[in-house]
Amino acid sequence: MSTKLTEHRTLTIERHFQAPLSRVFNAWAIAEQKRQWFACHEDWVPLEFRLDFRAGGSESSRVASTDGVVHAYQARYIDVVENERIIYAFDMMLDDVRISVSLATVTFTPEPASTKMSFVEQVVFLDGYGDNGSRLMGTEIGFDRLRLYIEGDETRPN
Template sequence: MIEKSTEHTTLTIERHFKAPLPRVFGAWAVAENKRQWFACHGDWTPLDFQLDFRPGGSESNRVASTDGVVHAYQARYIDIVPNERIIYAFDMMLDDKRISVSLATVTFAPEPAGTAMIFTEQVVFLDGYGDNGSRLMGTEIGFDNLRLYVDGNETRPN
């Protein structure tokens, strides 16, 4: 029997983009745009992606890793203020096992040279899942892809 446990942590990532604020926000808000950058492993196989970007809307993303494990992300949007903030809750699963539940807040602000974005994730890892920094690393890779997408490269960076 697997021991039930919870491990809480908070991740904060700040990024600065050359792109104007509406372009950065739009990279989150439009399904065709988000699909271009929302991945941390270019060699994984996309299985399903859906985005209903509105308060009460949802997002799902399923991919298969090179070893066949299905990584599933399911989010629900709680609060959206265009060009200012996004608040959403999401869970992550490996095959049929839920490994984490999170509350994420993304804030955006114009800067003289582009856009500032601050991402804060309050995450609880479940039932002994040993993250070992994988969530932070994967999220940072995703935001590196976001930078490539909004700062000039319109194609999927990975």
Template sequence: MSKRSTDHTTITIERHFKAPLPRVFNAWAIPEHKQQWFACHGEWKQLDFRLDFRTGGSESNRTASTDGVVHAYEARYVDVVQNERFIYAFDMMLDDVRISVSLATVSFEPEPGGTKMIFVEQVVFLDGYSDNGSRLMGTEIGFDNLRLYVEGDDGRPN
């Protein structure tokens, strides 16, 4: 029998975008928009993506890394307040192994010249999975892509 364990951590990221709040919020909420920036590894192959962004809705994203490992993300939206915040719970899996379960809150505030976004993820890594900072790094890369997308930069990802 394998050893069961839990390792809890919290990730907090604050970002400031030179884009109006509805544009930043909708980049999360509209499937065609989110697909433009959500991937943190451009060379990975998209296998499946679904988004039903509403309280009680869900999201599914499956990609294959260059070495063939399937990375699966399954989320459920617990609370959505248009242009203010949303809260969601999600699992991350590598192939068929659940590596983490998280609760995330994303909040938005207008500010002069743009939007402030605060992301807080309470994550529990499971059964000895050693993250070594890769969750934070991948999330930061995703938010760099979000910046490029919402600010309309020519270097827009995907």
């Protein structure tokens, strides 16, 4: 019998965007916008992306890394309050192996001439998966791409 292990961590990331709140929120809510930034490695090959952004909706993404490993993300939206918060649960898989399960909360706060976004992920790494900080690093890279997307094109509608 194999031993099943769990390791719990909480990741907290805060970002300030020089953009209106609606632009930041819509980058999460509109499939064509989220597809533009939701990846942490530009050289990975996109295989699938679907987004049904609403409470009770779902999201899935599959990409292949340069070594051929398929990274799969499957989420279910629990609570969505437009321009205020998003709460969702998701799991991550490498090929056919589930490596983690998470609950994430994203909140949005208007500030003078900017928007504050707070992200908290409560993650359970499964069965000895050795993350070594790569989840935090990948999420921060994703949010750096979000910043470039949001702040890079002032002509994009909110």
